Amino acid sequence: MNIAIIGAGWAGMAAAVAAVQAGHHVTVFEAARTVGGRARALDAAAPDGTALALDNGQHILIGAYTESLRLMRLVGVDVDAALLRLPLVLRFPDGSGLRLPDLPPPWDALLGIARARGWSWGERLALLRMAHAWQRAGFACHPGDTVAQLCANLPARLLEGFIDPLCVAALNTPAQEASGPVFLRVLQDSLFSGRGGSNLLLPRVDLGTLFPETAARWLRGRGAIVCTGQRALSLAAGRRNDWQVDGTAFDAVVLATSSTEAARLVSQCAQTAPYALTVPMCDWSASAQALRFEAITTVYAQGTPHADGRLLPEPMLALHGDAGHPAQFVFDRGQLGGPPGLLAFVASASRGERAQTERQVLEQARQQLGLAGLQAVQTVVEKRATFACTPGLQRPAAAIAPGLQACGDYIEGPYPATLEGAVRSGTAAVQAL
Numbered sequence: 465m466n467i468a469i470i471g472a473g474w475a476g477m478a479a480a481v482a483a484v485q486a487g488h489h490v491t492v493f494e495a496a497r498t499v500g501g502r503a504r505a506l507d508a509a510a511p512d513g514t515a516l517a518l519d520n521g522q523h524i525l526i527g528a529y530t531e532s533l534r535l536m537r538l539v540g541v542d543v544d545a546a547l548l549r550l551p552l553v554l555r556f557p558d559g560s561g562l563r564l565p566d567l568p569p570p571w572d573a574l575l576g577i578a579r580a581r582g583w584s585w586g587e588r589l590a591l592l593r594m595a596h597a598w599q600r601a602g603f604a605c606h607p608g609d610t611v612a613q614l615c616a617n618l619p620a621r622l623l624e625g626f627i628d629p630l631c632v633a634a635l636n637t638p639a640q641e642a643s644g645p646v647f648l649r650v651l652q653d654s655l656f657s658g659r660g661g662s663n664l665l666l667p668r669v670d671l672g673t674l675f676p677e678t679a680a681r682w683l684r685g686r687g688a689i690v691c692t693g694q695r696a697l698s699l700a701a702g703r704r705n706d707w708q709v710d711g712t713a714f715d716a717v718v719l720a721t722s723s724t725e726a727a728r729l730v731s732q733c734a735q736t737a738p739y740a741l742t743v744p745m746c747d748w749s750a751s752a753q754a755l756r757f758e759a760i761t762t763v764y765a766q767g768t769p770h771a772d773g774r775l776l777p778e779p780m781l782a783l784h785g786d787a788g789h790p791a792q793f794v795f796d797r798g799q800l801g802g803p804p805g806l807l808a809f810v811a812s813a814s815r816g817e818r819a820q821t822e823r824q825v826l827e828q829a830r831q832q833l834g835l836a837g838l839q840a841v842q843t844v845v846e847k848r849a850t851f852a853c854t855p856g857l858q859r860p861a862a863a864i865a866p867g868l869q870a871c872g873d874y875i876e877g878p879y880p881a882t883l884e885g886a887v888r889s890g891t892a893a894v895q896a897l
């Protein structure tokens with residue numbers, strides 16, 4: 465088939481790889497000048513003016529991201545070199561928090577919780593009891609439960625120091641509003657999918673190199689066309705069971721754009737589509753249009769590294785976040801292949817505007833890390849970073865019409881908005897054509 469893929473984020477690139485592997489002719493349309501979408505490399509400048517490769521946002525992968533890892537290897541990424549693999553750590557600057565040992569599940573979680581620093585025995589037992597109850601219930605709960613309701617019986621220190629940061633890191637939605645069932649599914653897949661599933665994988669290369677740019681080279685090398693700087697303006701149902709993208713006919717189309725852009729293209733297409741397709745297309749478009757979003761702000765700041773090149777004791781630390789202290793995590797990019805002393809602060813579910821968030825994060829670094837004199841390098845606010853992962857959310861299905869599929873992190877599936885959800889839906893969309 466002659467297939468058009470609209471959008472070259474991680475989902476679109478996964479779809480394009482699957483389509484080329486299945487022997488189809490593939491054309492990818494990408495509106496931006498670079499591929500990667502919401503997980504892309506960003507050219508920036510260091511305070512002294514030298515070129516700096518950053519990302520539009522600091523990302524973490526976990527060992528259970530099997531499809532992402534498979535695709536990276538397939539397009540030629542040396543995964544062991546490109547990702548720093550660490551046991552799951554959720555440590556604060558004072559050393560309190562959790563670090564799982566390298567053991568098969570459930571022993572890693574059991575021992576990790578038993579040895580957690582700064583928690584009383586009562587708190588550790590409360591968490592173990594709760595984890596056991598979730599496992600006994602098959603990691604299922606009432607569809608309307610929020611994460612806060614699910615964890616209501618846990619002591620306040622565990623909520624603030626463990627559940628809240630874990631929830632906001634995984635679902636980018638505060639625990640009071642986040643979906644309990646999706647949270648449990650993430651816990652199940654990371655903690656019980658097998659040895660290493662809960663490992664943190666921290667990129668040591670920029671996000672473009674990690675997959676989308678390497679995939680684009682792999683695709684072009686196999687005859688696929690990847691057009692950047694080319695926004696698909698219109699989609700129409702053709703007369704011969706084909707689909708027209710800006711007037712060019714394709715046997716099938718995969719919409720791999722954001723949900724809002726997919727909703728626009730599908731609702732516009734419904735206006736001239738055959739009668740039988742009009743209602744399902746309008747319904748699909750309405751469900752994609754109904755999603756709400758959460759922002760993520762990444763503040764890059766430069767400090768003076770120690771003699772060993774490090775600025776933090778670990779590549780990643782948890783921070784105490786609240787309304788006036790927006791960051792929940794900080795990464796030492798100097799320990800991740802970046803220039804020594806460069807930190808990336810991540811404020812998930814961030815609500816403030818850019819200059820204010822940047823100021824607050826620098827002050828938070830002074831208070832919680834003892835780092836005065838950090839110099840802001842670049843602050844990236846992604847207003848629509850992920851959909852708000854709330855209980856009972858109806859996400860759009862992948863199938864829109866015969867020969868027309870959608871993929872992306874927002875498509876119906878078990879995961880919140882993640883790289884893994886995006887690539888899984890990309891691969892599945894092509895298999896369903």
Ligand SMILES: Cc1cc2nc3c(=O)[nH]c(=O)nc-3n(C[C@H](O)[C@H](O)[C@H](O)COP(=O)(O)OP(=O)(O)OC[C@H]3O[C@@H](n4cnc5c(N)ncnc54)[C@H](O)[C@@H]3O)c2cc1C
Nearest residue numbers: 471473474475495501502521523524696849872873882883
């Ligand atoms: C700051 C930040 C931090 C994050 N952290 C993590 C993390 O730590 N771990 C994790 O797993 N996930 C994380 N995520 C989520 C992850 O980045 C997304 O789930 C994933 O990138 C979504 O990929 P996608 O392909 O579905 O969509 P997108 O990346 O949005 O791709 C859509 C593409 O379509 C293009 N496009 C749109 N309209 C058109 C058109 N008309 N024609 C042609 N092209 C078009 C866009 O330019 C874009 O390139 C984070 C996201 C952000 C923003």
